Amino acid sequence: MTVIPGDGIGPEVVHEALLTLEALDLGLGLDVLDHVNADAYLRTGTALSDRDFERVRASAATLLGAVGDPRTDGTDYARGVLLRLRFDLDLYVNHRPARLLHDRLSPLRRKEHRPLDCVIVRENTEGLYAGIGGRLRPGTPHEVALDVEISTGHGVERVIDYAFSIARRGVCMVDKSNAVRNGGGLWQRRWREAAEARPDIETTHLYVDNAVMQLVADPTRFDVIVANNSYGDILSDLAAELAGGLGAATSANLNAATGFGLFEPVHGTAPDIAGQGVANPVGAILTAGLMVGHLGHRDAAKAVTRAVDRAIDLERTTPDLGGDLTTAEAGAAVRAELR
Template sequence: MRNHIAVLPCDGAGKEVVPEAIKVLRAAGADLDFQEYDVNADQYMRTGEPIPAQVWSDLEKADAILFGAVGDPRLDDAAYLAGVLLRLRFELDLYVNLRPAKLFDDRLSPLRREDRRKMDLLIVRENTEGLYVGMGGRFKKGTEHEVAIQEDLNTYAGVTRILEYAFGAANREVVMVDKSNAMTHAGGLWQQQWKAVSKKHPKVKTRHLYVDAAAMQLVRDPTQFDVIVTGNLFGDILSDLTAELIGGMGIAPSGNVNPETKRGLFEPVHGTAPDIAGRGVVNPIGAILSASMMVRHLGYTEMATAIEGAVESAIRAGECTRDVGGSLSTSECGDAVAKRLRD
C-alpha cells in the first residue's frame, strides 16, 4: 500500500521549495501518494481558520506531512503560527524534533581550523513542552506597571521520553544540555531523569553541559558531538547555530516525529524568507533533505541515503543556489539533485 503524504507548502519560500523536494523524491523512485492541501495565509484570511476541519481530519490520517513554511507579514505571525505549526506539533504529539547538522563541503564552514569542520551531529529537541506551550499572560497591559509571565512547562513523562529517544539515536555519546544551575525547578527534573535514564544505557557515553557552555563548545569544535538532547527553547537556539556551521539555514532540514504513533512532519527550517521569496533564488536543499528524512522515517533507508548523496554531490560541484556558493535558481538546484538520482 502506498504511503499517503500530506503536502503543506503554506507560505512564502515554502511554495517554492516543496515542489523541488517532491521532484527529487520522484526522481529517486518514491512511490508515494502526494496530496496538497490549501493551508496558507490567504486561506486563513478568507475563512479565519488556520487549518480547516476537513483538512485536519485528513492530516491526522496521513502517513507523513511534508511541510514548507508558515507566516505572512500581513498577519500576526504568533497567532497564525500557533494555529498551524504549533497545533500540528502539539495535537499530533510530535514530541521529538530532529535537527541533523552534517557538513557536506569544507567551503561552507565558517570555522578556521579544517580539522574541526567535518561535523555530523544530531540535536534531539523536546518539541511539545517548555516555554513554547504558551502558559502565562500579561497583567496591566499597556501601562507602566505591566507584568509579563511566560511559564516553562516540563513533565516527568515528557522529559523521560525525549531522553530515551536520544539514547536510541546515539552512535557513541549523548550530551544533555540544560541550565539547571539557574533554572533549578525545571532543570532539577531534567537532571533527575537524565541520571535515571543514563543508568539504563551503560554502553553509551554521557556528558552534561550548561547551554552557554554547549554553545561555546559547538563553535570551538562541533566534531566532538554525536547526539545533543535538550529542551524546546535551547534546542531551537542551538540547532540554528549548528545550521550556520554547515552552510546556513537554507540547507538545514528537520523532522518532527512521534516514534510510537509513527506520525511525522518534515520541514526546512529557513521559514518563509519574505525578503527573497518569489524571486526563484530560495535554496531548496533544506526541503530536499527534509524529504529525505521523511522517507527514512517511512522505512525507505536506501532512498534516503541516495538523496543525501545526490545533495552532497551537487553542493561539491557548485550546482546550488547563491547562498551556498553556486549560481543556480531554486528549480535549477532541484534539477541538479534530481539528475544525479536518475543517472
C-alpha cells in the same frame, strides 16, 4: 503522505522536493493541501481546519514547506498551523540533524573542527513554548508579563529516551540546572536514570552557555545533544549554521510511539525573496529524503544525500551555497546526480 507547501518560498522549494520524490519512483501517494496558506487564513480566519487536520492525521507523514506571512497580524496564523500539528499530534521530538555539507561552507577557522555530524534532539511540546502565562496591567508602566516553563517527568523522560535510541557514540544533555533549579532538577533526575540504564552509551552534561561555546569551539565532539524546547531551538539553529546555513537545514517533528512525522526545512518563508526563483531548495530536498528514510526507504534517503553532496561539490547550487543557479536549476542539478 500529505504535503503543505505553505507560504513565501515554501511552494517553490516543496515543488523541487516533490519532483525529487517523483524521480525516486517510490510510489508514494500524495495529498497536497495547497489551500492551507496565509491567503486562506486572511480570507476565512482559519489557519488549519479540522477537516484538513484529520487529513494530516490520517497520513503516514507530512511534508511542510513553511508557514508565515507579514500580512498576518501577530503569530496566530503560524501557531495555528505549526503548533497545532505539533501539540495535537503530540510530536514531542524535534529531530534536527546537522552535517557539514562541504568544507567551504563552514564558518570555522580550524579545518579539523569543521566536519560536524550530529543531531540536536529538542523537546517539542513543553517548556516555554507551551503558551502558559499572561500579562497583568498591560500597556501601563507597571505591566507584568509571565511566561511559564513547563517540564513533566513523562515529557522529559521520553525525549531523553529518544536521544539514546538514535545515539551512535554518545548523548550530551544540555540544561541550566544551576540557575533554573526546579525544571533543571527534574531533567537532571531523568537524565541520571537514563544514563544508568544505558552504560554502553557515553554520556556528558553541559550547561547551555557552555554548550554554545563548545559547539563553536569543536562541534566534532558531539553526536547527539538533547535539550528542552527553548535551549534546543537555539542550539539547533547554531548547529545548522555551522553545517552550511539554514537554507540547507532539515528537521523532523516526531512522535516515536505512533511513528508519525511532520518534516520541514527550517529556513522559514523568506518573503523578501519569494517568487524570485533564488530560494535554496536543498533544505526541502534533504527534508524529503529524511522523510522517506523515516518511512522505510533508507536506500532512497541515502541516494538523496549523495546527490545533494555531489551537486554542492560541483557548485551546482543557488548563490547562498556558492553557485549561480536558480531554484529550479538547483533542484534539477540534484536530480541529475540521482541518475
